[in-house]
Amino acid sequence: MEKETSTRARVLRIRDGVLAPAPDDDVLAEETPIALEYNGISHATMLATPADLEDFAVGFSLTEGIIDGARDVRDIESRTSPDGIVLSLTISSACAARLKERRRALSGRTGCGLCGVETLPEVLRDIPPVPPAAPVRARAVLDAMRALRVRQSLHTLTGATHAAGWADADGAIALAREDVGRHNALDKLIGALARRADDAPAPGTGLIVVSSRASFEMVQKTAAAGVGILAAVSAPTALAQRLADRLNIALLGFMRDNDTTLYAHAERISA
Structure with a gap:
């Protein structure tokens, strides 16, 4: 069903403002x-x-x-x-x-x-709020984001893809998917969760981490999957924050090393 996810191309590099004398190879993500x-x-x-x-x-x-x-x-x-x-x-x-x-x-x-x-x-579909769940430690969310980066093999190769991962309450990544589009990566992850639902923990017992900003659509997809925590590397939008507040989703942004900012439903995150 699937094609190659990357291809090699001849490029000319500029380093320190100087054009290299000969072409080099680079790896590009397929789209x-x-x-x-x-x-x-x-x-x-x-x-x-x-x-x-x-x-x-x-x-x-x-x-x-x-x-x-x-x-x-x-x-x-x-x-x-x-x-x-x-x-x-x-x-x-x-x-x-x-x-x-x-x-x-x-x-x-x-x-x-x-x-x-x-x-x-x-635009904003009528999705029911995510039910309450036991809070997840902040350390587990930070650990999950670090673990996601290790799972981004196509991004390591090309530098051109996003990733979405589902982690359990301890921050261990159980599933991760990559794509050139951040929405697509999240859809792939949610599809993988749904297809293994019979022999895996319920998605709502864990959290989703994404290597992108958090738009309203990312929040909406997270809610559709029944997951109550969405953590993003970059910033959320204002509409994403309002939607997360309405849909009972803990929304975290600017995940950097041991730092993050919590924008909605702090009760889902514990110290």
């Missing part, structure tokens, strides 16, 4: 159009790293509210062409009928922002 079809109907095209695509298909479907759980996906098939990869999902008839009612045109991007919505209410 591939990934089209998603549901029961034979085209729905979205995203630009993503061509890895962990079944996780991506399930996670995107969950966080977009297309399905209610991984079991609503009956089958996933892929078709590869010179233009990209098509993921064809067969979903339950109830989910397919619901999708037809609110179908919209999407056009994905590596960068930030929405993937195209028809009405303003579609």
Whole structure:
């Protein structure tokens, strides 16, 4: 199903303002159009790293509210062409009928922002708040972010990808996914969590760490996964903070070494 995630290219380097006399090799992350079809109907095209695509298909479907759980996906098939990869999902008839009612045109991007919505209410979907859970130690959250960096093998190779990881309450990373897009990395992680739900701890018992800033969409996806803690390397937006407050999510930003800032629901974090 999946293509190579990186490729080599000839480059010229400038060091200390001086152009090197000869070309050198560099490694670039691949970015591939990934089209998603549901029961034979085209729905979205995203630009993503061509890895962990079944996780991506399930996670995107969950966080977009297309399905209610991984079991609503009956089958996933892929078709590869010179233009990209098509993921064809067969979903339950109830989910397919619901999708037809609110179908919209999407056009994905590596960068930030929405993937195209028809009405303003579609921006902030009606997601229930995450239930309360036992607080997680601040040290565990910091440890999880450090552990995520070790799991970023494609970023180490290319310097061009984001990562999202799920850690247990002790800060041990159990799952991590990478992608050129931060939203895609989180969707891949959520899809992986959903697909292993029968033989793994509930996502709500742990936390999510991401190697990016925290936009409202990252908070919304975290809530859709039922996880009550989202920690980001960089800053949150104001809308992300307000949404985290409404959805009962502890939102942490500026994770640096032993430092971080807590923006919402401090009761989920203990000393």
